[in-house]
Amino acid sequence: MATTTFLNIAFIGGGNMASALIAGLLAKGQPSSLLHVVETDAEKLADFQAQGLNTYNASNIDDTKHAIEKADVVVLAVKPQVIKDVLLPVKDSWGEQVVISIAAGIATDSLAEWLGPQVKLVRAMPNTPAMIQMGATGLYATAGVSEAEQQLAQQVMSAAGLVLWVDDEELLHAVTAISGSAPAYFFYMLENMIATGEKLGLTQTQATALAMQTALGSAQMALTSHDTPAELRRKVTSPNGTTQAAIEVMDAKKMHQIIADAMLACEQRSRELSQAFGK
Numbered sequence: 139m140a141t142t143t144f145l146n147i148a149f150i151g152g153g154n155m156a157s158a159l160i161a162g163l164l165a166k167g168q169p170s171s172l173l174h175v176v177e178t179d180a181e182k183l184a185d186f187q188a189q190g191l192n193t194y195n196a197s198n199i200d201d202t203k204h205a206i207e208k209a210d211v212v213v214l215a216v217k218p219q220v221i222k223d224v225l226l227p228v229k230d231s232w233g234e235q236v237v238i239s240i241a242a243g244i245a246t247d248s249l250a251e252w253l254g255p256q257v258k259l260v261r262a263m264p265n266t267p268a269m270i271q272m273g274a275t276g277l278y279a280t281a282g283v284s285e286a287e288q289q290l291a292q293q294v295m296s297a298a299g300l301v302l303w304v305d306d307e308e309l310l311h312a313v314t315a316i317s318g319s320a321p322a323y324f325f326y327m328l329e330n331m332i333a334t335g336e337k338l339g340l341t342q343t344q345a346t347a348l349a350m351q352t353a354l355g356s357a358q359m360a361l362t363s364h365d366t367p368a369e370l371r372r373k374v375t376s377p378n379g380t381t382q383a384a385i386e387v388m389d390a391k392k393m394h395q396i397i398a399d400a401m402l403a404c405e406q407r408s409r410e411l412s413q414a415f416g417k
């Protein structure tokens with residue numbers, strides 16, 4: 139296989155997450171000539187070509203096979219609803235490649251059936267901030283993947299942000315609940331903070347700027363502080379002050395239980411989709 143410095147990486151599917159990973163890899167110095175994209179959308183193919191990437195028409199099975207056979211690492215970046223139909227026609231194309239699936243909800247036993255049992259398979263659960271190289275990705279490697287091959291997978295996925303390994307595939311459902319789907323939780327919070335700021339008399343521009351900067355600053359504080367988020371919250375909450383008034387309402391409305399219930403519902407839905415899209 140190629141060295142970790144000069145990997146041939148093929149993307150089956152050229153959507154948002156693939157584009158995010160490609161942007162991150164290029165930013166880290168990955169040669170565009172060693173990146174390959176298989177896609178049906180002519181506009182996307184033209185855009186990748188303009189960046190110097192090798193492109194292949196997914197409608198042509200031979201093109202797809204050619205991209206796979208050139209690769210050290212293959213990223214499966216197609217929608218879970220169609221991944222089986224994409225993989226079965228190229229089942230005889232796999233060799234020593236490390237295969238990373240970012241198809242949400244598709245378990246490795248299903249992927250192994252469609253790819254072949256010899257394939258070195260890593261399953262990934264990224265999130266949308268990967269599109270600005272600020273993502274958080276959970277990774278799980280099947281038994282046949284060596285430590286060196288795990289490092290190849292990590293090299294690819296870390297181009298989009300934080301990477302964290304789990305040793306039990308079932309934990310990817312929890313990863314979905316705490317990071318995969320979680321950007322929407324924060325967007326939902328921001329959406330409602332901005333709307334309430336407007337009701338309190340601020341303009342939409344003012345409310346948006348204040349809420350977003352506060353979210354950014356709070357996240358950065360939590361990342362860099364030695365204190366836990368709970369301790370940081372306590373430090374902001376002066377007795378009988380404005381923050382305490384807000385927190386008391388959240389406690390009375392059982393915000394902690396709402397968050398827990400939402401995450402549990404997300405985790406359960408992840409399990410259901412895994413069954414629905416699998417074998």
